[in-house]
Each structure stands twice: as structure tokens, then as C-alpha cells.
Amino acid sequence: MFQVLRNDRAVTASALLIARGAIALYLVELVGNLTRPRLLPDEPSLSIFYKMPSDLTEMPGFSDSFEKLMAMPSAVFWTVLAGIAAGVLIQLFVAVTRQPDRRAALLTWVTLGLLLLPFGLIPLVVVVEYFPLTLACLPSTAFVLLLLRSGVRFARVPLAALLAAFGWGALIVFGLGRAYTGLAFATISGYMIPKDYLHPAGGDLDLSQFLRSMYRTIDLVIVHLGVVNALVVAAGVLMLLLLFRHRITDTVTGLTLGAAVGLGYSFVESILFIKIYGSFGSILGTTGGFEYWIRQSIGLLGGQVAFGAVVGAGLTLAARSQRRVLVASAALVAAIGGATATETLSGWLSGRLAGQVDTGSALDTLVVSPLLWLLPQLPFIALAVMLLVLGLRERAVTLRAAAASEAATGHLAITPAEELVLISPTLRLWALVRTWRRHGRGTALHLHRLQTAQLDLASWRAQNDPDLEAQGDELRTRVLQLKNVRAVVGS
Secondary structure, eight states: OTTTOOSHHHHHHHHHHHHHHHHHHHHHHHHHHHTSOOSSTTOOSSGGGOOOOHHHHTSTTHHHHHHHHHOOOHHHHHHHHHHHHHHHHHHHHHHHHTOOHHHHHHHHHHHHHHHHGGGGHHHHHHHHHTHHHHHHHHHHHHHHHHHHHHSOOTTOOOHHHHHHHHHIIIIIIHHHHHHHHHHHHHHHHHHHSOHHHHSOTTSSOOHHHHHHHHHHHHHHHHHHHHHHHHHHHHHHHHHHHHHTTTSOOSHHHHHHHHHHHHHHHHHHHHHHHHHHHHHSHHHHTSOHHHHHHIIIIITTTSTHHHHHHHHHHHHHHHHTSSOHHHHHHHHHHHHHHHHHHHHHHHHHHHHHTBTTBOTTSHHIIIIIHHHHHHGGGHHHHHHHHHHHHHHHHHHHHHHHHHHHHHHTTTOSSSOHHHHHHHTOHHHHHHHHHHHHHHHOHHHHHHHHHHHHHHHHHHHHHHHOOGGGHHHHHHHHHHHHHHHHHHHHHHO
16 A cells, blocks of 8 residues: 555545545444444433433533543534535535546545544544643643654654644544444443343342443443554554655654554543543542543553554554565554553552552552553553664664765765764764854754754655655755854854
């Protein structure tokens, strides 16, 4: 797929295929929900129209928070259906009238928006309604985005791609995941919880059997959410790799994009869970502050960020492997397993330690609970780190070849002496430190800009794409201009 999709028409067609797959899966979930066994006599045909009992709706924020966690608001449901209908009509119009390629591509992207963006209303409501929590989560999230942007300077992911990946995770992955899983929860419950448990012959609720069935239902729902999230993350990474295919797309690129997608999802999820646990800490056994500590501090680079990184790196590895399906499937299985383990094993481990550590104590808050949450993730975090290290080693070889090739042209944008510093992150950092000490902050910043421009030029050289020849001249001119600026400042 990565090798043959080389024109915009093919890219838009692939993006439309992804959107159609997402809608087809949603329709399958709808059919399953419509045909599920009913547990209650007054249960509606679609579970999203179910009204919470009056004793629960009277609890401030409970019904609202539950709806945002697992269900799709009815207004969003009708918006999704309207978007699907409008998208189908637009595609029929394009097919019948045979629009020019440019206009057809524009209408295709409009169709994509109509099909997918209505699902984004679910997380958007969370972000806007709980705006103070959104502001509280922004600094840590921005820090990780900055780390993903600046952590790798050679062939770094474009800012537009990084923001698009974050938006895909925050809006589409979270929205689709909640829409799918909200329907699946009622469907699975209908099959896993027989009516006899709720309405036994003796008239008393068979509580033990009911709880066992409910636990099995929740386990299956967690697996379902992990599968859906991994698939939608993979779809977003694939789409972005296709859109930015003229850039270097190696393991580091896929890993960075996948991590950004996971960060977007984690951002909205953190807001929602902090709100829920903040409102019902006495019932659920924890607090909003603890959730913030776990999700936006100690575990900021874990969870969905790490799982998304594994998916993204796996997809780019699959693109260059002879066993593409096997490698891509392994990455998806790893992400699904990690997400499922995080939600299930951490709770199980916590239950085993119940009574041995005082709940809410400093030891529990700072050490035990974070460790129990991170422990199931450690193998997957280690896998992501290993893929990053291997990707950086491979990229270092590419940088050396590209810098040597540019230095050999004689354009003076990269001289042989500068090449030796440019290919070594350690020497680049040392050059900045020495420049700061000798000539001050201003000259060091200009050197940083020069190195960045030279790395961008080397990245263009490594792409070896004849369609981007004019871009090389622009990058080379930029480097020469910065060299003149540095000479003036340092004199």
C-alpha cells in the first residue's frame, strides 16, 4: 500500500476507504444492538435511547458522566446518520457527474468530514464542558507534543502532521471508540446476563450470578474497546503516512505519529476520568487529583501514548517487510494486549494487595498505585523504546549518507567540516554549548537554526525525490542565508 499510493487521487481513495470501513463497522454495531436480547421489559430498541433510572439521574452529574463515558448522546447519533446520508449523496453526485479530479478530491475530503467528524462531537463536548480540567491537562500534553516535535531533529515529523495525529486521537479515536463500545456494552450485556438472574422465579435477585456475568461483560467490553482503538489508531497513522509520503517515513516517523494519536486520545480520556473520579471519589475509591497524578504526570508517556507508538512503528516496519500482514498484526495485538492488561491486571494486582498498604497514604499514592498501574505496561513501553532506538540507529546511517552527499556537491550549504558535527547529536549539542559560552545566547540560537536548516536539507537529500528538486534549492538558500547571519552576529 505504501509503495503504490503515489498520487493524490489514490490517497483520497484510500482515505475514503478507511472512512467507509469505520462507518461499516458502526453499522454492524448498530445491527448487533438492535437484535440483542432485551433484559428489561421497557428497554428501547437502541440502547442509546435508554433513560437512566430516576434514583440515579437525581445524583448530580452521574447520568451525564456515564453517558460521556460509555454511550453516544442521541443528538450525536442523529448527526452521525445525517452525515452518512449527506456523504453518500455527495459521492453519488461525484460518480454521476464525473467531476474534474481536483473538485472530486475536494468533495471526497468533504465526505470524509461528514462521515467521521460527527463522532468527534462526543470528545468535543467533554473538552468544552469540563473546560477547567482541559486547561489543567494542557501543559503536560503540550510538553509531550513538544518532546515528539523536538526530540528528533533529523527528518522530524512536520508540525502539521503531528497536530493532525493529535486531533485524530482526540476526536476520531475517542469518539469512534465510545460510539462503538457504547453500543457493544448493551449488546454484550444482553447475551451475557440472562433474564433469570434479574428476574428469578423466587422474586429475589441472584446477586452472585449477576455480578459474575457483569464482570465477564466488562472484561469483554474492555477487550472490545482495545480492539477498536488499535484499529482506528492504525487507520489514522496510515492516512497520515500517505498524506506526508514525500517525507522520510521510517520507524521513527510511524512511532512519533502513533504516539501523537495516543496522546490525543489520552488527553480527552484524562479529562473525563478526572471529572468522574473527582465527583464520585468516595464511591469509586479514588479522587480526581490522584487520577491527574497517574494520567498526566507519572504515566504521561505510558498508556495510549506507548501503545500508539507501538502501532505506528509496527506499521512502518510492515511496509518494508515481506511479511506485512504478520508484522502489522503483531503490532495491533501488542497494542490491544497492552490496553487490556492496563485496565484489568492493574485492578487485579490492586485487589491482591488490599489491606497490606493503607489506601490513600503517601506510600500508596506515590509508589504502590502508580507501580501497579505501570507494571502491566512496562513490556510494551520497553518495546516502544527498543523500536525507537533501532529506528534512530537506522536513521543515523541515512543522515551520514545524506550529509556526505550534500557536502560532495560543493554548494557550501554543508561543508565537510560541518558534516562531522552535523551527523553526531553529541557534537551538535557540544557546539551549541561552546557557542553559548563564548558568544552568548543570540549566536547560539542562530547556530541552532543553522543546524536545523542543514538537517532539513539533509532530510530532503535523503528522500531522493525528483518531484521535490525545487524544494532543495529553497532549503539550500535558507542555509546560506543563515550562515551569513551567523557570521554577522558573531563578528
